[in-house]
Amino acid sequence: MPAGPRPDDVPRIRQTLTLFRVSAIITGIFLLMLVVMMVTRYGFTLDIAWTSAYGFTLEPREIIEQQGAVNVSFIILTVHGWLYVLYLGLDFVLWRLTRWSFGRFLFIALGGIIPLLSFFFEFAVPRWVREVTERVEKPVEATA
Amino acid sequence: MSSAPDVRRRPAITAAQFWAVARRPRWLAALALCLAIAGGFAALGQWQIQRSVDNATVVEIDTETAVPLAEIASTGSGVSDPQLGRMVSVAGELVDGDYVLLTGRNDGQGGSDHWIVGHLVTPEGDSVAVAVGTTTEDAPPATLDAARDEWVGRYFPSEEPQASDFEHGRRSALSIAELVNLWAGHGPVYGGYIVLADPVPGLGDIRAPAPDREIALNWLNVFYAIEWVLFAGFAIYLWYRLVRDVVERRIEDAQAESAQVANVD
Numbered sequence: 508m509p510a511g512p513r514p515d516d517v518p519r520i521r522q523t524l525t526l527f528r529v530s531a532i533i534t535g536i537f538l539l540m541l542v543v544m545m546v547t548r549y550g551f552t553l554d555i556a557w558t559s560a561y562g563f564t565l566e567p568r569e570i571i572e573q574q575g576a577v578n579v580s581f582i583i584l585t586v587h588g589w590l591y592v593l594y595l596g597l598d599f600v601l602w603r604l605t606r607w608s609f610g611r612f613l614f615i616a617l618g619g620i621i622p623l624l625s626f627f628f629e630f631a632v633p634r635w636v637r638e639v640t641e642r643v644e645k646p647v648e649a650t651a
Numbered sequence: 652m653s654s655a656p657d658v659r660r661r662p663a664i665t666a667a668q669f670w671a672v673a674r675r676p677r678w679l680a681a682l683a684l685c686l687a688i689a690g691g692f693a694a695l696g697q698w699q700i701q702r703s704v705d706n707a708t709v710v711e712i713d714t715e716t717a718v719p720l721a722e723i724a725s726t727g728s729g730v731s732d733p734q735l736g737r738m739v740s741v742a743g744e745l746v747d748g749d750y751v752l753l754t755g756r757n758d759g760q761g762g763s764d765h766w767i768v769g770h771l772v773t774p775e776g777d778s779v780a781v782a783v784g785t786t787t788e789d790a791p792p793a794t795l796d797a798a799r800d801e802w803v804g805r806y807f808p809s810e811e812p813q814a815s816d817f818e819h820g821r822r823s824a825l826s827i828a829e830l831v832n833l834w835a836g837h838g839p840v841y842g843g844y845i846v847l848a849d850p851v852p853g854l855g856d857i858r859a860p861a862p863d864r865e866i867a868l869n870w871l872n873v874f875y876a877i878e879w880v881l882f883a884g885f886a887i888y889l890w891y892r893l894v895r896d897v898v899e900r901r902i903e904d905a906q907a908e909s910a911q912v913a914n915v916d
Contacts, residue, residue, distance in 0.1 A: 585871075606896070609893060
């Protein structure tokens with residue numbers, strides 16, 4: 508039988524869950540952009556550039572650097588990296604508070620690596636949270 | 652259903668209780684795994700630091716010792732970053748009648764200068780633009796009394812031609828593409844121009860400071876290195892946390908059992 512969360516932690520679980528869902532959506536979007544960026548960089552050896560004159564274009568990385576244009580591929584790579592750190596942090600806090608199994612922590616962690624998976628977690632994790640919080644809240648309501 | 656023990660707070664545990672669980676083969680194996688992961692993370696951090704230093708040292712080039720132009724640059728190509736602002740030397744003769752006057756050149760003191768740009772032909776027949784000095788005249792000279800075995804100066808990239816007001820016979824940008832059309836004839840052309848260190852007699856000095864090449868530590872790599880160190884610490888913490896969870900569960904289970912026993916009594 509899993510331990511379930513401590514009743515005092517339930518409000519904090521709700522707060523963390525809200526942040527986690529926002530994080531899951533944003534990280535998921537950046538992960539999809541990362542897929543596009545990987546395909547252009549390693550498939551066609553081109554990076555995505557942005558200039559005010561031509562908008563978004565595909566060009567070799569050296570050319571982008573020479574022109575001083577904005578390298579969108581590099582931005583996607585870096586931003587996704589930091590967003591994933593945030594996502595992992597929220598996953599960790601949620602896992603601590605809900606006292607889920609370690610396997611579930613690792614499973615949710617995959618959301619920042621496998622495309623589209625974080626969109627699944629965005630609605631699956633709230634359901635899992637409800638399962639454990641309902642269990643602890645009922646006896647509390649009964650005694651009150 | 653029995654009344655639950657106090658699960659609102661996490662139980663306090665002693666070091667002895669912690670180590671009783673941590674000593675088990677299973678958790679020692681987990682510790683070994685976590686240490687291996689932390690070691691890997693630390694190695695990645697080391698690699699990032701290495702890269703940030705490598706990137707910084709690549710930038711360090713001796714720009715102040717003159718090198719033959721043909722050694723660092725070639726005709727028909729632009730000026731790359733390591734060539735920029737480097738002192739170069741080149742042999743050759745200035746071509747009479749190919750002098751061009753540039754106006755509105757920044758003198759570095761808030762004002763502007765007139766430059767005279769000459770056409771130098773090397774013994775190999777290559778052409779290179781040379782800014783020979785500043786002048787107060789409003790027209791370029793047809794000829795300059797200047798001959799040297801070796802011309803020494805700083806190498807700069809060609810500028811965009813659109814800034815020139817050529818309709819009024821005035822030019823302000825030093826554009827190689829534009830100069831080529833003004834010269835009577837030319838061989839293969841270098842993509843950059845040279846600003847002479849010592850101006851031709853009768854002309855003034857052109858301000859051409861050494862390029863600003865501060866050693867730029869790559870901060871992105873430094874931050875990644877810090878990140879890896881944090882991850883390494885986190886791997887160890889995760890092991891501690893997992894062991895502690897097991898200990899807490901055992902204590903809570905024991906409390907629940909004794910509470911049940913007490914209820915039955």
